[in-house]
Amino acid sequence: MLDKIPIRKIIHVDMDAFYASVEQMDNPELKGKAIAVGGGGIRGVVAAASYEARKFGVRSALSGAQAKRNCPELIFVKPRFDRYHEISKQIRKIFYDYTDLVEPLSLDEAYLDVTENKKGNPSASLIAKEIRERIFKEVGLTASAGISINKFVAKVASDYNKPNGQKTVNPEEVLDFLEALDIRKFYGVGKVTAVKMYQLGIFTGKDLKLKSLEYLEEHFGKSGSFYYYIVRGIHNSEVKANRIRKSLAAEHTFNENLSSEIFMLEKLDRIAQEVSKRLIKSKVSGKTVTLKIKYSDFTLQTRSKTLPYFISDKDVILEVAKDLLFQEKLSDSVRLLGISMSNLNTESTNKKPSKPESKSVSVQLQFEF
Incomplete structure (x- = not known):
């Protein structure tokens, strides 16, 4: 079947422990130490961890308290998202020196299609190596990369030789590479799905x-x-050089659990203001408002309402969020509230996705990677 799938030269670049690495770069005293970005305070959650901290089981989304238990020497650092955005722009500028087909997934990772590139270099592997060297020289950070025939394999490969490495999966190696891969390494297979697959004998x-x-x-x-x-x-x-945004959100974790809807209204006002600000900045509006509620026992609940018209105004968003909050009684005290907007007006031109076609260009083994 591989001889009938489209062959592209795709690079997935993934920065190594991005937030934590930026903090260590900007503050030499933190180099070589176990640090966590975010996670400070009683209710804090880790946003990122240095590789030194990861050795102790400190990971993103871990509570600050648990992270500290795992690593008593852990240093918490307050996030500086403006700085991370600044560094991300420098990195993307390097990407665009090679191709205009850049699809950012987040501040610290992106896909690049270098099938045809500005350097006229037939080797995607050499381009990836050059990009990583430039990021280190010009920005001061290390990056890892995966190179292969499509986005999925490139994404999986970029995690193969982390940190500060790269992995190329040539066309003729793809099937063997995927067959030998632990199912947990498949991008898109989460923890719950992995357990289900194990139960079905899929390892x-x-x-x-x-x-x-x-x-x-x-x-x-x-x-x-x-x-x-x-x-x-x-x-x-x-x-896709211009990825279509499908949703936009803001949320807040409280220092103390809130047990009354009345106390939550002030928080919702600020969250709605932030969502509106982001919508206006992005020049989009949406029809569906979703209220996210995380209870003190970490269970998550969402409540949604779709309007017959697009909105971006803060007061309208807040009113819908209030309706959703009072829609039913809360089951416990609340540690986090969030508001997201989806069904955006950027989606109106989207085409309905189709199943993968298996008819396309034949694989050429001399296709240089």
């Missing part, structure tokens, strides 16, 4: 490949077809 890509399309759709719904195709090296999603 590696090879195990996954033995399952039929019907079997996977029966057990995993719409995701089943995704798993069926990716393990066969088929992922036809192109690198």
